[in-house]
Amino acid sequence: MGRGRPRKKGGRGEGRGGKKDEYRTDLIEKSDMKNERFFAYYKAQKIVPEDEWESFLEALRTPLPTTFRVAGSRQIAQSLNETIKDVHVPQLSDVTFEDQKLPPPVQLSWYPDGLAGNSTSQKSAQKSRFEGNISRQEAVSMLPPLFLEVEPHHTVMDMCAAPGSKTAQLLEALHAQDTLTSTSIPSGLLVANDSDYKRTHLLIHQSARLPSPAFMVTNLDASNYPSIKLPAGSGSNRKEQLLFDRILCDVPCSGDGTIRKNIGIWKSWQPNDGNGLHGNIVKLDPQTDYNCAILQRAMKMLKPNGRIVYSTCSINPVENEGVIAAALESSPEFQLVDVSSSLPELKRRPGMTSWRPTADKSISTMYETYEAFVSADPQAAASTKLTAGHWPPANVDELNLDRCMRIYPHLQDSGGFFVAVLERKHVEAKPNRERKRTAENMEPSEPETKKPRLGSESDAITPDVPVQSTSGADAKSTTESGGGGGSFKEMPYTFLSPRDPTLLSCISRLRLTSEFPSSNVLVRNPEGDVVRSMYLTNDLIKQIILANDFTKIRLTAAGTKVFTKQEGGKGIEAQYRILGEGLPVVLPYTNPQSIITGDMNILKTLVLSHYPLCTSFEESFRAVLDTLELGCHIVKFPPGELDGASLSHDLLVPIWKSGVSVSLMVDKKAKNAMSLRIFGKEVPPSAREKKPKGAGAEAAPEPEAEVEAEEEAMMDDAEATTPEVVVVQAF
Numbered sequence: 001m002g003r004g005r006p007r008k009k010g011g012r013g014e015g016r017g018g019k020k021d022e023y024r025t026d027l028i029e030k031s032d033m034k035n036e037r038f039f040a041y042y043k044a045q046k047i048v049p050e051d052e053w054e055s056f057l058e059a060l061r062t063p064l065p066t067t068f069r070v071a072g073s074r075q076i077a078q079s080l081n082e083t084i085k086d087v088h089v090p091q092l093s094d095v096t097f098e099d100q101k102l103p104p105p106v107q108l109s110w111y112p113d114g115l116a117g118n119s120t121s122q123k124s125a126q127k128s129r130f131e132g133n134i135s136r137q138e139a140v141s142m143l144p145p146l147f148l149e150v151e152p153h154h155t156v157m158d159m160c161a162a163p164g165s166k167t168a169q170l171l172e173a174l175h176a177q178d179t180l181t182s183t184s185i186p187s188g189l190l191v192a193n194d195s196d197y198k199r200t201h202l203l204i205h206q207s208a209r210l211p212s213p214a215f216m217v218t219n220l221d222a223s224n225y226p227s228i229k230l231p232a233g234s235g236s237n238r239k240e241q242l243l244f245d246r247i248l249c250d251v252p253c254s255g256d257g258t259i260r261k262n263i264g265i266w267k268s269w270q271p272n273d274g275n276g277l278h279g280n281i282v283k284l285d286p287q288t289d290y291n292c293a294i295l296q297r298a299m300k301m302l303k304p305n306g307r308i309v310y311s312t313c314s315i316n317p318v319e320n321e322g323v324i325a326a327a328l329e330s331s332p333e334f335q336l337v338d339v340s341s342s343l344p345e346l347k348r349r350p351g352m353t354s355w356r357p358t359a360d361k362s363i364s365t366m367y368e369t370y371e372a373f374v375s376a377d378p379q380a381a382a383s384t385k386l387t388a389g390h391w392p393p394a395n396v397d398e399l400n401l402d403r404c405m406r407i408y409p410h411l412q413d414s415g416g417f418f419v420a421v422l423e424r425k426h427v428e429a430k431p432n433r434e435r436k437r438t439a440e441n442m443e444p445s446e447p448e449t450k451k452p453r454l455g456s457e458s459d460a461i462t463p464d465v466p467v468q469s470t471s472g473a474d475a476k477s478t479t480e481s482g483g484g485g486g487s488f489k490e491m492p493y494t495f496l497s498p499r500d501p502t503l504l505s506c507i508s509r510l511r512l513t514s515e516f517p518s519s520n521v522l523v524r525n526p527e528g529d530v531v532r533s534m535y536l537t538n539d540l541i542k543q544i545i546l547a548n549d550f551t552k553i554r555l556t557a558a559g560t561k562v563f564t565k566q567e568g569g570k571g572i573e574a575q576y577r578i579l580g581e582g583l584p585v586v587l588p589y590t591n592p593q594s595i596i597t598g599d600m601n602i603l604k605t606l607v608l609s610h611y612p613l614c615t616s617f618e619e620s621f622r623a624v625l626d627t628l629e630l631g632c633h634i635v636k637f638p639p640g641e642l643d644g645a646s647l648s649h650d651l652l653v654p655i656w657k658s659g660v661s662v663s664l665m666v667d668k669k670a671k672n673a674m675s676l677r678i679f680g681k682e683v684p685p686s687a688r689e690k691k692p693k694g695a696g697a698e699a700a701p702e703p704e705a706e707v708e709a710e711e712e713a714m715m716d717d718a719e720a721t722t723p724e725v726v727v728v729q730a731f
């Protein structure tokens with residue numbers, strides 16, 4: 001994507017108002033796609049063999065095909081993929097658009113289980129957007145999570161996560177055990193971090209697509225990420241650092257691999273775009289301020305047998321192999337992993353082992369070594385961003401840089417990309433003393449100025465008292481602690497007592513079983529008052545919240561929203577209802593007898609109108625509705641067919657029964673996606689607005705607005721500016 005580092009207004013990754021056309025590759029002549037500096041620099045680097053240069057350039061000048069991924073946890077994605085293959089691909093085989101016959105989407109051969117597709121025409125892919133649960137995402141951007149090989153028990157960190165297309169893939173892997181209708185509660189977790197506060201809200205928005213009690217979002221500078229504490233053991237007041245099994249460093253970069261999409265790069269590219277980022281990412285000199293930079297911080301936070309994936313959408317070796325080499329130099333206990341046999345269909349080139357950085361915009365001078373550069377032009381050397389760390393180190397041959405992967409546009413009609421997989425070298429078991437020293441080496445470098453105070457541990461919860469995340473007097477200023485910057489205005493997290501009366505009434509109202517993890521329900525206020533929404537976390541996230549000052553780790557979101565307060569309207573008491581996004585999480589704890597069964601006719605009425613009157617349903621369903629209390633209920637629709645519409649697997653949705661009408665409690669977008677997928681048409685606009693008149697009508701509430709307007713605008717901007725766009729229409 002546009003790589004998200006701070007940019008001038010109008011740059012990649014920032015709002016560009018109405019100027020989107022400037023970035024459309026179909027609106028620029030190929031003859032204008034040139035930049036002599038770019039050509040000279042990459043030719044000098046011998047980035048591709050000479051006889052491939054022309055096809056490399058030709059690919060760079062060709063619009064990028066739109067690619068998409070079938071999103072959702074494994075079972076859902078596979079089921080959807082069947083529908084796409086059986087129903088929609090054949091339909092798309094005979095589509096014409098503006099008098100042009102459009103080719104149908106084809107699968108990306110290297111993507112596991114055929115869950116990603118490549119549409120040779122953008123317009124044809126737009127047609128395929130009518131599928132629900134489709135993420136439009138640059139093909140190469142799908143790679144890093146695949147090489148990370150996440151499993152549900154893993155602790156996972158996504159250090160530079162926004163807007164979150166890879167975060168979504170990581171969450172899906174963490175939720176590999178979800179079924180078609182219910183969400184599992186993984187024992188691991190995913191922390192999605194971004195230093196840009198606004199962009200962290202894109203991550204929260206993304207996570208609503210795959211609600212997870214094992215998900216949290218932080219807003220910190222990844223290069224200075226504080227250590228997250230965990231209780232050392234039950235009953236102990238000692239804390240230890242949370243280390244990660246998997247860490248993704250999809251770092252900010254110059255983004256020149258996205259030139260097929262971000263055509264402004266043709267005009268602006270110059271070598272310093274990449275030079276400036278090298279130091280941001282990796283320590284060049286232990287004496288400098290770079291010593292906590294992103295990749296090195298990840299190395300400090302990794303478990304002994306863990307794995308780091310480092311990726312950029314740049315093809316510049318200074319931002320890629322240069323960073324890896326410097327990181328390996330400073331942390332010799334790490335090595336590059338040979339992943340040449342993973343994703344065998346993926347065409348790739350080995351990492352580079354020699355390159356020549358330059359700060360000369362005319363690219364007329366390049367030096368083999370830093371020393372040669374300094375002695376030839378000491379003045380220039382003093383005034384550039386270049387340091388010795390930009391050049392290949394003397395021991396470059398020992399680093400196996402060829403194990404890095406370079407993806408070039410002409411290899412498989414994609415963007416340009418770089419991926420490296422790192423792990424700690426396997427060492428023989430050491431005697432105790434030495435082992436201890438190794439563990440100490442892994443400790444974070446951050447100074448602990450205060451003795452951390454342990455919040456209440458999970459096993460110390462007193463049943464009737466809400467338990468809160470630590471903050472307040474203990475909290476260091478977030479800027480001080482290396483946070484994302486600026487003030488931090490999030491509300492604290494307070495776990496409810498499992499005997500909280502509102503929670504208990506909610507559980508009994510929804511007839512949840514005794515297995516429901518009621519001690520893992522939190523609210524977002526310091527008092528622990530159930531004011532509006534309740535969130536569910538898994539045990540690990542709960543431990544983290546209780547053991548850490550939430551302002552120090554700038555915790556922006558945790559767990560998934562499951563219940564929300566619903567005003568009942570005149571004369572009817574407010575009550576809590578299950579959110580559409582929370583239903584799959586709560587479903588395994590729902591008494592099956594409390595679930596009503598519907599059919600395709602009922603589903604059609606509920607989907608295609610907004611406030612259907614109870615009288616508009618057939619007699620048998622009316623009779624069921626008559627027996628229900630006012631408020632929230634769950635309806636299950638088994639697979640079925642109706643006038644060409646079909647439902648391939650059980651669908652469970654929350655409804656709200658008011659005095660005279662029934663509403664489907666899913667937000668407008670999700671409802672529309674559901675309508676498109678099952679009935680092949682959008683919800684008619686009139687149906688979205690018309691409310692029934694008469695007694696009890698006011699009790700039919702509005703379903704939750706899924707995305708705040710501002711977040712929606714940001715997603716739109718992300719879509720326009722980056723190849724890693726997620727346009728999931730989930731339900």
Ligand SMILES: C[S@@+](CC[C@H](N)C(=O)[O-])C[C@H]1O[C@@H](n2cnc3c(N)ncnc32)[C@H](O)[C@@H]1O
Nearest residue numbers: 004160161162163164165166195196221222250
């Ligand atoms: C390449 S983008 C990440 C794309 C993302 N992984 C995805 O797949 O959607 C880089 C992100 O890094 C963030 N960023 C930049 N500097 C950072 C830092 N020091 N710490 C954490 N995040 C940072 C930017 O705000 C941006 O969202």
